[in-house]
Amino acid sequence: MIDEARVGATVDNYRRIKDRVMEAAVKAGRKPEEVRLMCVTKTIEAEYINPVLDDGADLIGENRVQEYLGKKDSLHLDGVEKHLIGHLQTNKVKQIVGEVDMIQSVDSLKLAKEISKVSVNRGLVSKVLLEVNIGNEESKSGVSADCLEELVCGVAQLEGIKVKGLMTIPPICDENEARKYFSLMYKRFIDIRDKNLDNIDMEILSMGMSGDFEAAVYEGSNLVRVGSAIFGARRYF
Numbered sequence: 001m002i003d004e005a006r007v008g009a010t011v012d013n014y015r016r017i018k019d020r021v022m023e024a025a026v027k028a029g030r031k032p033e034e035v036r037l038m039c040v041t042k043t044i045e046a047e048y049i050n051p052v053l054d055d056g057a058d059l060i061g062e063n064r065v066q067e068y069l070g071k072k073d074s075l076h077l078d079g080v081e082k083h084l085i086g087h088l089q090t091n092k093v094k095q096i097v098g099e100v101d102m103i104q105s106v107d108s109l110k111l112a113k114e115i116s117k118v119s120v121n122r123g124l125v126s127k128v129l130l131e132v133n134i135g136n137e138e139s140k141s142g143v144s145a146d147c148l149e150e151l152v153c154g155v156a157q158l159e160g161i162k163v164k165g166l167m168t169i170p171p172i173c174d175e176n177e178a179r180k181y182f183s184l185m186y187k188r189f190i191d192i193r194d195k196n197l198d199n200i201d202m203e204i205l206s207m208g209m210s211g212d213f214e215a216a217v218y219e220g221s222n223l224v225r226v227g228s229a230i231f232g233a234r235r236y237f
């Protein structure tokens, strides 16, 4: 049974968050359309995702290959961009290449090489972001800031991959602390962008989630990934 009240609340949340993202962009001196809102749909059933897509959401993020492949046919995905944002194991690459518009979570040359190989075999070029572990946390995936440049240079050589930018999840901390991490990320982003490397387009800086997306926008994010503030608390995951 669909919970109609939950559907209504979800669409309201989506509209409110969309407004807040645009307001944050304007406050940060940018155009409202310069910051994209991704709806993070992991663990959420299609019945609660589709009303948001029907209301105009045009970008979704999923964490798990299996979950996404299992529910994509029940989603209203016409004109919607799909990104994988969760950690990707090399042995799942074959299943996801060609199924999403971007893989935001590339954090090793080994993984990048596998994505490139599978993409070349299928006549594709996969768009990716490099995931940076900006807080150097042991529990988190992502390349450390110190090894980022080496990864960028390695990935730039791969013909089946196009790097479109960077992604991060900062340590859990208060908003002021988070802003420091976001600002560090922005510096890295600009440094790499200004090098004008072949095959590296630094266009997307993906950072900011339900609790800190405004802080991220103030520090230069142009893609925020919001889940629970739209769909409510996740029951598992």
Ligand SMILES: *Cc1c(COP(=O)(O)O)cnc(C)c1O
Pocket (backbone or CB within 6 Å): 040, 042, 063, 085, 086, 169, 209, 210, 211, 225, 226, 227, 228, 229
């Ligand atoms: C779950 C998740 C999000 C969204 O988190 P919320 O706090 O629910 O907004 C964003 N990015 C990634 C990589 C995630 O796994």
